Amino acid sequence: MLREKKAKHQPITMLTAYDYPTALAVDHAGLDVILVGDSLAMVVLGYETTLPVTMDEMIHHCRAVSRGARFALLVGDMPFLSYQISAEEALRNAGRFLQEGGMDAVKLEGGRERLAAVEAIVGAGIPVMGHLGLTPQSVHQLGGFRAQGKTASAAQRLVEDALALESAGCFSLVLESIPARLARLVSERLTIPTIGIGAGPHCDGQVLVTHDLLGLFDRFTPRFVKKYADVHGEMARAFAAYKREVEEGVFPAPEHSVDMPDGEWEELIQSLGEAGRDE
Ligand code: KIV
Numbered sequence: 001m002l003r004e005k006k007a008k009h010q011p012i013t014m015l016t017a018y019d020y021p022t023a024l025a026v027d028h029a030g031l032d033v034i035l036v037g038d039s040l041a042m043v044v045l046g047y048e049t050t051l052p053v054t055m056d057e058m059i060h061h062c063r064a065v066s067r068g069a070r071f072a073l074l075v076g077d078m079p080f081l082s083y084q085i086s087a088e089e090a091l092r093n094a095g096r097f098l099q100e101g102g103m104d105a106v107k108l109e110g111g112r113e114r115l116a117a118v119e120a121i122v123g124a125g126i127p128v129m130g131h132l133g134l135t136p137q138s139v140h141q142l143g144g145f146r147a148q149g150k151t152a153s154a155a156q157r158l159v160e161d162a163l164a165l166e167s168a169g170c171f172s173l174v175l176e177s178i179p180a181r182l183a184r185l186v187s188e189r190l191t192i193p194t195i196g197i198g199a200g201p202h203c204d205g206q207v208l209v210t211h212d213l214l215g216l217f218d219r220f221t222p223r224f225v226k227k228y229a230d231v232h233g234e235m236a237r238a239f240a241a242y243k244r245e246v247e248e249g250v251f252p253a254p255e256h257s258v259d260m261p262d263g264e265w266e267e268l269i270q271s272l273g274e275a276g277r278d279e
Contacts, residue, residue: 001073002032002172005204006193012172012205014075014195015213018044018061022210023068033195034069035107035207036062038077038137042219043211050136051080055093059101066102075129076103080137083108083117090117094126107174109135111161115168122169130165132158133199134177145222147198149178162186162194174207175199177224198224 005012014033017023018040026034040061041053062076076097083090090108097103105127108114114130121128133148142148149155159182162173172193175183180200187194187203196203211217212225218232245251 002193002205003191005032006191012193012195014205014207016207016210017065017068020064020068023065026210027069027072031072032205033075033207034065034072035075036065036077036101036103037107037209038079039209039211040077041079043209043217049139051139053079055079055082055096059096062097062101062103073105074103075105075107076101078106078108083114083121087116087120091120091124091126094121094128095124098126105129105171107131109137111158112164115164118165118168118170127171128169129172129174129195130162130170131174131176132161132165132178133175136176145177147177147179149182155179155182158182159186159189162190166190166192172205175203177222198222 002012012033013031014035015026015031016035016037016039017026018036023034036058038050038053038058040058041047041050044061045053045057047053058076058079062074066074078090078093078097082093094106097106106121107129108117108121109131111130111132118128118130134142134145136145139145149158155178158178162175165173170192172195173186173190175186175194175196177198180202183194183196183199184202193204195205195207197207197209208225209217212221213228215227215230216232216235221227242251
């Protein structure tokens, strides 16, 4: 389906989700792909990087998302150290995303150094999405969350990695935070679709972290994010209004309370009164 969209020059749409209600809403909006990203670590669990999130935590959130989404392709993001140690471990963990998490495919970060893992996973019939450019699991090696592929040699390496991932069997490729003209070149050279985040308008599709798009993650917003809502602000307003109304006795109002028929109430009072006299 994604390849068909690339062939027809129809942009692919992808967003992240980590829970049931968000998956429902993203699916209902008709997005092509839902990624249960390891960005979960930062935007939901409050860590500084994506490194601490575990396989079990990812699977837990994948299960919730898979209960909410009916139409979108579901991609589970393989967390740090779930695919780097050996191809065998990579395959076992990728399998868990499908078997336990209800995902349709997995995503993993890296280029030539990940080919054995990609081949093992694809060889078992599990679709793999690649991820090049700013690969957050290598944040310490990259010297921070910074744009990649800005020199000719770095860009050439990225093009080679992209071609190698395609040959290894990846069905699509995320390009994160790289120059727009490099993303365009990669998208033109590959037959598989590219999905950009901070990689300009020429990729075959776009992805954003949903919490960034909604304005729900307030700690920082990458330059490439467009905020389509201010959910953090809306939450703050709602919480303050609730607190004020409870303190002022405005909430709960009669329409929020449950009534009891007069006859039942009188019977209760009478029997309580009689019980009281017995003692
Ligand atoms: O974890 C994530 O949300 C991602 C996207 C930024 C592509 O990898």
